[in-house]
Amino acid sequence: MTTAAVDLASSVASGILNLGKDNFRVSSVKNTESRVSIGRRKQLSAGLVRAVSGDGKTVTRTSRWVYRGRQLISQTVVQPLPSASKAEGPWKRDLLELIADITGAENLETVLQPWVSVLTSEEWNKILLEVGNRDWTLAMDVFKVFKTQSPLVKESPSNEGSDSLDFPAGISKGNSSDSNRSKRSKPSPLLRGYTTIVGVLSRKGRLSELDMIVHEMREENVEPDLRFFNGVAEAYSNLGLVSYVSQVIVQMEQSGIQPDKTTFELMIFAALKAKSTQLRKALQVFQEMLENNMEVGVKTYLKLIDACADAGDIQAADEVFMAMRSSGHTIYSKTWVKMIQLHGSIGGYKEAEEIFRALRAAGIPPSAAVYDALLLAYCHAGCLDQAFSVFREYKLATKPSLMGYNYLIEASGKSGRYEESLALYSDLCSNGLRPSTVTFTSLICAMVQAGHYEKADRLYKKMLQKGVSPNAYTYTAMIRAYTACSWTRLGHEVCMKMREDKIQMGALVYGALLNLYLQGRWYKEAAGIIKEMDRAGIEPDVAGYGVLISSLGESGEEIAPVVKAMQASDWEPCWVATFLVDTPAGAEAEAEIAVALEKIWSIFEEWAAFKDREANRSFYNAIMDALWRRGLRRRARSVMLKARDLLPWYNRPRRGLTSVLDLRGLSVGGAQVALLDWLEDLAIYSEQSTSMVIHTGSNDPGGGRYNAGRGKGMGAVKQAVTAYLEEMCSPFRELAELGPGKLQARTELVVKWLSRRDSKDALRLHDYV
Incomplete structure (x- = not known):
C-alpha cells in the first residue's frame, strides 16, 4: 500500500x-x-x-x-x-455485518439501499437464509426489497405463460404440461429468491405464507423448477401432510418435471410424521425408489428402521436393513445395535447372533452397546447359559455396562437362579458400578420369587440406605413379600412410603395392596382401596379380581365393609360374585336362586366370548374357592360345570372314561369341588382301570393363580387336597416313582373306602346351611 x-x-x-x-x-x-x-x-x-x-x-x-x-x-x-x-x-461490507444491521434496523430499505445494486444473486440468497433463520417475517421484507429494487430482477428474462402451479393450499389448477420445462437452464435470480424464501417458510411451517408466495409467482409468471417444487413438498412433509406432498408430485409431473430422490424421500418422511404413521405408504415409496435404482440416503434408511422398530414390524426392518447393507452405505455401530435389540426384544437370539456375526465380518469391533443388545436377546429367550458365555467374552473385550449386568440379574432371578443374581450384584459393585433402581428391583423380585422374603427385606433396606429411589415395581414386590410373611404392618408402611414418593399407582400396585390387606384381615383399609380405585376409574386386573372374589369366602361382620364396597363399585364381576356367595342356601330360596343363576349364566356367556383364558379361568377359580369356603358345594359345582360347557378349552379336571384326575390350574376350592365331583362317578372309572391317580402338582404358572386359600405358593392345591384326603382316611398316597404332586391308590381300595357311610356323608356335594 x-x-x-x-x-x-x-x-x-x-x-x-x-x-x-x-x-x-x-x-x-x-x-x-x-x-x-x-x-x-x-x-x-x-x-x-x-x-x-x-x-x-x-x-x-x-x-x-x-x-x-x-x-x-x-x-x-x-x-x-x-x-x-x-x-x-x-x-460492500462483509455479509455478516450487513445481516446484523438488517436484524436491528428500524428502516430496512435505508439499510439495504446502498447495497441493492452491488449484491449478487448468491449474496441475496445467503442474506435471506441467515435472516430467515432468525425471523421469517424479516426475511419476507428483505425479499420484497430484492424483488422491487434489485437490478438482477429487472435484468432477468420473464417466464411467460406459466400457469402450472396448483398446490393444496388453494391455487387453481393449470393445464400446461410442456415436457421441455424439465430441461431448464440456470434458474433466474428471481426464481432462486423464491426458492430460498420457500425454504425459509418450509422450515418455519408457515403454510399460509407459502400459499401467498405461490400466488405471487403465478401473478409474475415465474415458472417453478425442481428445487422450488421440492421446497414446497418439504413444507408439507415437515408437518406430515402426505396427501399434500402427493399433490405436489402430481403438479411436478404435469409441469414436465420428474421427481428426484429428494422428492420421494420427502414423501417417506411425510408418511412417517403423519398423525397416524403411514408405515405401509413409506415402505411402498421406498420400494419404488429401489426398483427405479434411485439412491436412498442414510437418513431415510435410519428413519425407516426406527419406524419399523416402533411398529414392531421386524420383517420390514430386516428388509430395509438388508437394502442398506447392499447400498454400500457405511453402517455404524448404532444401527447394528438397533437391529440386534429389535430381535432381542422378542427373544430372537438366532437372528441377533447372525447380525452380530455380520457386524464382526464388517470389521466393526463390538462395543458395550452391541454386547448389551446380544445379552438382551439371550435373556429374553431364556438362554442363560449362552448369555453368561457372551458376558464372559464381554468382560474380556471391555468393561461391562450397568445395563448388561441388569439384564443378567433380572433373567437369572426370573429363572429361579437367584444365587447367580447375587453373584452378579457383587461383581457389579466390585467393578465400581453403582446399582440402580432396576438392579435392586430385579434382585428383590428374584428373592420374592424364590421365597427368600427376609433377603428381599434386607436388599430393600440397603437400597434406601444407598439413596436409590424405589419404583412402582420395587414397592409392589415388597408388598407381596410382606403379604407372604403376614407382615401386614410393614406392607402398610411401604404403601405409605409409596404415597409420599407420589408413585403412580395402577392396577398392578392396587392388586398387591388388596391382597396385603385382605390376607391380613385389614378389611377397612381394603374397602378404602376399592373405593379409591373406583373413583379413579381403575378396574382390577386379573389377580386383583381373584383376590377380591376369593375374599368373599370369609364370613362375619368384619368382611362387611369389603362386601359393601364391592357392591357399590362399577365392577360387574364383583356384583355377580357377591350374589352367588351371599345368597343363603335353603329350600325357601331355591326358586329365587334358580332364576338368578340363569341370569348369571347369561353373563358368563358374554365373558366367554370376549375375555381371555386367564381372565375366565381366574374368575371361575376365585368363585369356586369362595363358595367352597362358605360351604356352598353344590353351587360351586354348578359354576364348574358351566365353565366346562362355555369354554371348550376348560378341560380341568378332564372328563371321560379316565382314572386320572388332573387338578393343575385350579384354585384350592375349585380343586376340592372337582375331586368330589370325580369321586361321584367312580363306578365308571373302576371298570376301566386297576389304579387311580390324582395330579395335584402345578406346571402351569400364572394360570389364573392368586394368593388366596390357606396354602403357600405353587403347592397350595397339593397341600389342601392331600390334607383333605388324609383327614378322610383315604387310600391315596404320594409315590416317589410317579414324581412329585401325584397321588395314587388301587381302585379296589378306593371303592371300599367310598362304601363306608362316614365317607359317603363327608364327600357329598351338598350345601351346608
Missing part, C-alpha cells in the same frame, strides 16, 4: 470522530457512555467512507464503531476495489 493511501486512511479515521449528529447523532463520547452498560459490547451504525488510493486498486473504509466497556473504538480496514462496473457504487 502506498504512503498516500495510508495517510488517507488515517485522515478518514480522524475525520469520522468529528462527524455531525446527522451521521451518528452522537454529540460527545460522554453522552454516549451513559447509554452503554459496563462490560457489554454496543455496536453503532457504520459510517461508510470510500477512498481510492493512487493506483486505484484499494479502498479504505471505516466499517464499524463499537463500544468495549466505556471506550468508543473505530475499526478501519483497507480492501480491494470491486470490479470496474461497480466501482462507482458504495463498497
Whole structure:
C-alpha cells in the first residue's frame, strides 16, 4: 500500500470522530457512555467512507464503531476495489455485518439501499437464509426489497405463460404440461429468491405464507423448477401432510418435471410424521425408489428402521436393513445395535447372533452397546447359559455396562437362579458400578420369587440406605413379600412410603395392596382401596379380581365393609360374585336362586366370548374357592360345570372314561369341588382301570393363580387336597416313582373306602346351611 493511501486512511479515521449528529447523532463520547452498560459490547451504525488510493486498486473504509466497556473504538480496514462496473457504487461490507444491521434496523430499505445494486444473486440468497433463520417475517421484507429494487430482477428474462402451479393450499389448477420445462437452464435470480424464501417458510411451517408466495409467482409468471417444487413438498412433509406432498408430485409431473430422490424421500418422511404413521405408504415409496435404482440416503434408511422398530414390524426392518447393507452405505455401530435389540426384544437370539456375526465380518469391533443388545436377546429367550458365555467374552473385550449386568440379574432371578443374581450384584459393585433402581428391583423380585422374603427385606433396606429411589415395581414386590410373611404392618408402611414418593399407582400396585390387606384381615383399609380405585376409574386386573372374589369366602361382620364396597363399585364381576356367595342356601330360596343363576349364566356367556383364558379361568377359580369356603358345594359345582360347557378349552379336571384326575390350574376350592365331583362317578372309572391317580402338582404358572386359600405358593392345591384326603382316611398316597404332586391308590381300595357311610356323608356335594 502506498504512503498516500495510508495517510488517507488515517485522515478518514480522524475525520469520522468529528462527524455531525446527522451521521451518528452522537454529540460527545460522554453522552454516549451513559447509554452503554459496563462490560457489554454496543455496536453503532457504520459510517461508510470510500477512498481510492493512487493506483486505484484499494479502498479504505471505516466499517464499524463499537463500544468495549466505556471506550468508543473505530475499526478501519483497507480492501480491494470491486470490479470496474461497480466501482462507482458504495463498497460492500462483509455479509455478516450487513445481516446484523438488517436484524436491528428500524428502516430496512435505508439499510439495504446502498447495497441493492452491488449484491449478487448468491449474496441475496445467503442474506435471506441467515435472516430467515432468525425471523421469517424479516426475511419476507428483505425479499420484497430484492424483488422491487434489485437490478438482477429487472435484468432477468420473464417466464411467460406459466400457469402450472396448483398446490393444496388453494391455487387453481393449470393445464400446461410442456415436457421441455424439465430441461431448464440456470434458474433466474428471481426464481432462486423464491426458492430460498420457500425454504425459509418450509422450515418455519408457515403454510399460509407459502400459499401467498405461490400466488405471487403465478401473478409474475415465474415458472417453478425442481428445487422450488421440492421446497414446497418439504413444507408439507415437515408437518406430515402426505396427501399434500402427493399433490405436489402430481403438479411436478404435469409441469414436465420428474421427481428426484429428494422428492420421494420427502414423501417417506411425510408418511412417517403423519398423525397416524403411514408405515405401509413409506415402505411402498421406498420400494419404488429401489426398483427405479434411485439412491436412498442414510437418513431415510435410519428413519425407516426406527419406524419399523416402533411398529414392531421386524420383517420390514430386516428388509430395509438388508437394502442398506447392499447400498454400500457405511453402517455404524448404532444401527447394528438397533437391529440386534429389535430381535432381542422378542427373544430372537438366532437372528441377533447372525447380525452380530455380520457386524464382526464388517470389521466393526463390538462395543458395550452391541454386547448389551446380544445379552438382551439371550435373556429374553431364556438362554442363560449362552448369555453368561457372551458376558464372559464381554468382560474380556471391555468393561461391562450397568445395563448388561441388569439384564443378567433380572433373567437369572426370573429363572429361579437367584444365587447367580447375587453373584452378579457383587461383581457389579466390585467393578465400581453403582446399582440402580432396576438392579435392586430385579434382585428383590428374584428373592420374592424364590421365597427368600427376609433377603428381599434386607436388599430393600440397603437400597434406601444407598439413596436409590424405589419404583412402582420395587414397592409392589415388597408388598407381596410382606403379604407372604403376614407382615401386614410393614406392607402398610411401604404403601405409605409409596404415597409420599407420589408413585403412580395402577392396577398392578392396587392388586398387591388388596391382597396385603385382605390376607391380613385389614378389611377397612381394603374397602378404602376399592373405593379409591373406583373413583379413579381403575378396574382390577386379573389377580386383583381373584383376590377380591376369593375374599368373599370369609364370613362375619368384619368382611362387611369389603362386601359393601364391592357392591357399590362399577365392577360387574364383583356384583355377580357377591350374589352367588351371599345368597343363603335353603329350600325357601331355591326358586329365587334358580332364576338368578340363569341370569348369571347369561353373563358368563358374554365373558366367554370376549375375555381371555386367564381372565375366565381366574374368575371361575376365585368363585369356586369362595363358595367352597362358605360351604356352598353344590353351587360351586354348578359354576364348574358351566365353565366346562362355555369354554371348550376348560378341560380341568378332564372328563371321560379316565382314572386320572388332573387338578393343575385350579384354585384350592375349585380343586376340592372337582375331586368330589370325580369321586361321584367312580363306578365308571373302576371298570376301566386297576389304579387311580390324582395330579395335584402345578406346571402351569400364572394360570389364573392368586394368593388366596390357606396354602403357600405353587403347592397350595397339593397341600389342601392331600390334607383333605388324609383327614378322610383315604387310600391315596404320594409315590416317589410317579414324581412329585401325584397321588395314587388301587381302585379296589378306593371303592371300599367310598362304601363306608362316614365317607359317603363327608364327600357329598351338598350345601351346608
